[in-house]
Amino acid sequence: MEKTALEKSQYPIGKFMAPESYSAEYLTAKIEEIASFPERLKKEILHLTEEQLETPYRQDGWTIRQVIHHCADSHMNCFVRIKWALTEENPTIKFYYENLWAELHDNLTMPIQPTLSLLEGLHFRLTYLMKNLSEVxxxxxxxxxxxxTEFKIKEIIGTYAWHGNHHLAHITTLKKQKGW
Known part of the structure; x- marks a missing residue:
């Protein structure tokens, strides 16, 4: 089935597709994608102007600034969710309204450098934790x-690797379209 222009702009790398099996090789590759995300993101946005940061990646979409802050919001939630799953018996996590978080003053106006620093530390901790998980x-x-829905930690590793790549593609696709 052919994707619409809206679907292509919303999901430039496609929607997350779970693998048939969560092999050690698959998980190692996904953990590496998570580890490298802050550096790959920084490389793509380092030289953007304030005006460019205020550009939505698609019509009615978030600005690049909001996408960057959203990644920190989402990945902090991921870290906490994994910690809950490791320390409690199949806990029900706290849902958050990512669209409302994206509209908060900090996500709309805050400089991106503190969020880039946060992502570096957070992703170091995430990958350190993930690399040391047992089969259990x-x-x-x-x-x-x-x-x-029940989510296993191994599934979350794949999902969040995709999530970072998904939002990075929003930025790289916009940069390509705009010739930045």
């Missing part, structure tokens, strides 16, 4: 309250 840990899970 990878099977631990939490419940997402939005639709009562």
């Amino acid at each position: 840990d990878l099977e631990k899970s939490f419940i997402h309250p939005e639709n009562s």
Whole structure:
């Protein structure tokens, strides 16, 4: 089925596709993508002007500034969710309204440098934790309250590697379209 222009702009790398199996090789590759995300992001946005940071990646989409801050918001939630899954028996996590968070004053106006620094430290901790998970840990899970879906930690590793790449593609696609 052909993707619409809106779908292409919303999902430039496509929607997350779970692998048939979460092999050690797959997880190692995804953890490396998570580890490298802050540096790859910084490389793409380092020389953008304030005006460029205020540019939405698509019509009615978030600005690049909001996308950067959203990645920190989302990945902080990921870190906490993994910690809950490791320390509690299949906990129900706290849902957050990412669209409302994106509209808060800090996400709309704050400089990006503190968020880039936060992402560096956060991703170091995330990958340090992920690299040291046992087979038993990878099977631990939490419940997402939005639709009562259970997510295993091994699934979250793949999802968040995709999430970083997904938002990075929003930025790189816009840069290419604008010739930046």
